[in-house]
Amino acid sequence: MLIPLLAALLTGASIFLLVLGLSGALQPETEDVSERIARYGTRQVSSLQELELEEPFTERVLRPLIRSMAQAISRFTPQQVLENQRALLEAAGNPNNWTPADFLGVRGLAAIVLGALPGILLFLSGASFLRVIGFSAGFALLGFLLPGIWINRKIQDRRKQILKTLPDALDLMTISVEAGLGFDQAMSKVAEKWGDNELAKEFNRVITEIRLGKTRREALRDLAERTQVDEIRGFVAAVIQADQLGVSIAKVLRTQSEQMRIRRRQRAEEQAQQASIKMLFPLVFLIFPAIFIVLLGPAIPRIMDALGAL
Known part of the structure; x- marks a missing residue:
């Protein structure tokens, strides 16, 4: 009984540590050149080994491990699979x-560790x-599928954020x-106003x-292909058609x-209609049993005594 419990605890801990490590393993380096010079150029280092040991664990171990795993997997991966992974990313x-090779390396490393x-x-x-x-x-298999589930979740969250901000962005455009600006300058205004927004990043x-x-047509088509949002596809198609036919962009x-x-109002109404159905399961399985215990709990001993007397 102790061995399965220990295995479950260690497996859960390994999943948590693996996700925590991979989330920061391949983060882009943002350290400025001047900061690096101030860090390494103003002091004496006794050896290269000491310099390497001062790097974080993800830079010394995890990043090279993922890179080597990615290179090994990409050699035997078909090009079509890499293109599919690129589209997901x-x-x-x-x-x-x-x-795509890095992502396959992450999936391979997760599969090896969890297996x-x-x-x-x-x-x-x-x-x-x-x-x-x-x-x-x-x-x-679970370790190989977990990064795919995580990336699909990221895609869904990003689509929701784009759909939420698209009407306001179009109003600003x-x-x-x-007011007299061109289409490209209007997109720049959106990117300038919402710098951290996913839609603003795509416009930028x-x-x-x-x-x-x-060309503008190719850039807009690539935008629709990257986001994979139907509303963005419709917007891009309308802008390209207006550009071809000479219709006013405004x-x-x-x-x-x-x-x-x-469409945003319709989605809100749809979610409001689904709320009552989604609340049914927690009510039946969580809230109602607690209420029954509170209300009927004091009466259970009397019922048992009455049944025992009979």
């Missing part, structure tokens, strides 16, 4: 600036060979265009791509903003 906003831990524990407890292999394979990327030589933006607000 683009839809999630490129978390931690991971490449090896219960296998070692069961082997030390004297379990059968088939049981060790079965548990190791199951936990390895409409006011800017009607579109402006950057246009400045680097990509009218198109005003129409699009009104439609986005109607």
Whole structure:
């Protein structure tokens, strides 16, 4: 009884530590050059080993391990799989600036760690060979699937944030265009106003791509492909069609903003209608049993005494 409990506790702790470590393992380096010079150039270092030991654990161990795992996996991975992983990372906003090979390395490392831990524990407890292999394979599959579940969650959260801010962004673009600014300058205004917003980041990327030589049509199509949001696809299609036919961009933006607000109101009404059904399960399984215990609890001894007397 002690061995399964210990295995469960260690497995849960390993999952927590693995997710915590991977979340910061491949974070982009933001240290300025001047800070690095001040850090290493103004003091004497006795050896290169001492300098390396001052780096955090993620930089010394976890990052090289993920990189090597990514290189090993990418050699045997088809190009189509890498492109699919790239599309997922683009839809999630490129978390931690991971490449498709890095993400596959994270999945492979998670599978190895979660697969090896219960296998070692069961082997030390004297379990059968088939049981060790079965548990190791199951936990390895779980470790491989967990980063995919996490990235899908990131995609859903990012889509919700984009949908929430899109009508307000279109209103600001409409006011800017009607005031005399161009379409590109209006997108820059949105990116300037909401710098930390996911939609503002995408608009800023579109402006950057246009400045680097990509046409507006191609940049907008790439925007729709990256976000994978139906409302963004409709907005991009309307803007491209207006550009081709010579229709006023201001009218198109005003129409699009009104439609986005109607859709946002419809989504809010839909969620309000679903609230009563979602509340049914916690009411039946959590709240009602507690109420029954409080109300009927004092009467149970009297009922038992009455039944015993009969």
